[in-house]
Amino acid sequence: MSDSTGITAETLGSALLANFPGVGFRRHTIPFVDTAEGAANVVREIAAADAEGLAPIVFTTTKDAVVSRVLAEAPATRIDLLGGHLTELEATLGTTASEQLGQYHTVGDTETYFARMRAIEYAIEHDDGQSSRALDLADVIVIAPSRCGKTPTTMYLALQYGLLVANYPLTDDDFPTDGLPPMVAPYTSRCFGLTTTPLRLSQVRHERRPDSRYASLAQCSLELRRAEDLYRRNRVPFLNSSTKSVEEISAVILQTLKLRN
Amino acid sequence: MSDSTGITAETLGSALLANFPGVGFRRHTIPFVDTAEGAANVVREIAAADAEGLAPIVFTTTKDAVVSRVLAEAPATRIDLLGGHLTELEATLGTTASEQLGQYHTVGDTETYFARMRAIEYAIEHDDGQSSRALDLADVIVIAPSRCGKTPTTMYLALQYGLLVANYPLTDDDFPTDGLPPMVAPYTSRCFGLTTTPLRLSQVRHERRPDSRYASLAQCSLELRRAEDLYRRNRVPFLNSSTKSVEEISAVILQTLKLRN
Structure with missing residues (x-):
């Protein structure tokens, strides 16, 4: 109550x-x-x-x-x-608490409100690598194969912390070369990678496209192994999201990229 | 700590x-x-x-x-x-607390995780009236003129409560008739309207398009008056968002549409 x-x-x-x-x-x-x-x-x-x-x-x-x-x-x-x-x-x-009610979770100053609104719009615009506009302004770019938890993490960071967060999917096309995908490569220091277990990924992908090659354990294993190689080669910090909540993943990202407070 | x-x-x-x-x-x-x-x-x-x-x-x-x-x-x-x-x-x-750490804000069961992920994707897909796919599944449809706070509210409800939330913009085209816009009219009982003060709306719109007709006080007043008329005629509950945080707006929506717990 x-x-x-x-x-x-x-x-x-x-x-x-x-x-x-x-x-x-x-x-x-x-x-x-x-x-x-x-x-x-x-x-x-x-x-x-x-x-x-x-x-x-x-x-x-x-x-x-x-x-x-x-x-x-x-x-x-x-x-x-x-x-x-x-x-x-x-x-x-050595002072008494204010008598006023509900000072927390209230609107706050206009600048904070604008910042939060901008962050959410930025996250929607930059979901799944859809836009490179103003990507240089991103505080974080979450990269991962499809269905590792990029979008929920992005939205949580935007909504709760007002950060500008983009996310970019790693697909088969991104693995032949050694570097990060060209769109995000200039911002390597702001990238954070997600990985998961092949079994978990396969389960989540089956939810979207049952019995597809995309959801097969072999394909999931391959993509995750390549993604982890890519993170290591480019010194991108990463996290296994399989047993973590969106809140936990976000807390680790904030701490690793030193974005908290 | x-x-x-x-x-x-x-x-x-x-x-x-x-x-x-x-x-x-x-x-x-x-x-x-x-x-x-x-x-x-x-x-x-x-x-x-x-x-x-x-x-x-x-x-x-x-x-x-x-x-x-x-x-x-x-x-x-x-x-x-x-x-x-x-x-x-x-x-x-009459029992002792568990010794385990961090049970809260952890991943929880798979079904809850899927539900949350689906909710966020649904919110992105249905932002700003972009899609009518599966609109019959929406728990809430937030309607309002541009820049009254639809998108942040939608994302917050999806992320924190796993609800399926769409939002739909009221534009000049929606006002000549008495009813709600055809896309959302079949779901009137799940609609919730937002309004604000003309001054606040004008301020927020200037942020996006400085010195435009869109941001003028006259245009903002007109759109808000028409929106409130529309809400009243169609018995759509609504809230003035001008002094409220996203958390407060969301709490009112949950309570009004009886969606909490």
Whole structure:
């Protein structure tokens, strides 16, 4: 439950629950609860879940005293994700927290908004090697054979970090020579390669084109071996994406290319 | 500091710091710290900041006892974002937290991965009304005049929630009739409209095409008035995006169309 978007509560709540893989959880996010009436609705919903025999746990990020007081009546374990830490920070900083709500995940300044919008449009324009326009401005160029996770990684980096990210597919045509494909070769230092396991790649490609040569284990093995050779020869850092989430791949790229903060 | 991607620490740390708008912070995220050696490097970095006269505050999500012990030597206020809450959850659930690291923001099951990848590809294919293929499968169709925030919102919903989201631009051609544009009219119940203020729209359009008719205040006012009329006539829920972040707009759409959890 949150007085704003619920993203912080959802992220931390999910991170906490992930520590209890043996327990089954039903999840429900309730954003924008910032009045006593809204809180009373949440209490009713919790009471209904309790009556169903569930054991409600509420992760809350609300700072509002009225909302908190109403919520205290709910038959639930309440976990206050911000309150205690705010008190710690107040002590450290020697100042009190602002009373205003929802300063995070709000629009921010216009320049930041433009930068983020530009990043997303850049990522769409430069998906799958479609455009070389302004490629010199790219912060990152993700290269990999088809279906190794280029596009999701590109979009995540653009959306979450406002970076200009292009991606370029490595196809059979790119392997006869020693160098990187001519379009991206001038920007080798900003390239990051993805690879995966042949089995995983074959599985993902079957999803797109079942029983094709493209999806065959032999073809996948060949393309991945050639791609890794290409990365090594050109000193392009790379990562095996097979057991990694988009968030993890992105975090490694940010760290490797020193793009974080 | 995190033993995994750092996303949870970054999200909650930023949410906490947003409560102290009067204080200047320098931020640094250090992901993948999961050894005593890695922790010792962090301690050295903190000591250097301390020596510079800064007052280091460490937000940590690590559960590893060895890493925590090393980190305890750093001259910093340490805020443990998970530890205390895990103890509360252990008490409530009557079970102990798993010892494994980094279960959250990891790849998850294959089906979830495919769904997310499909959602991102669907969003790219259906950006700006480019395709009507499989439009009947859309969970959401975002409609708005040019530059009201359709594309970032679409990408965010696809990436974070794995939803199939299309977006469709309202242009002068769409206003003479009473109904929604023919391409999206069959899916009115899944449409969500965006609007903004004429001043904001004019500002954003000037960024793309300075001093054009397209960016003029008169043209922006006209298009927004017509768009809002269209939303109202067709009972399409809509939101003024001018003071909202992509996260907030997305949270409202999820709630309005009942797509969350």
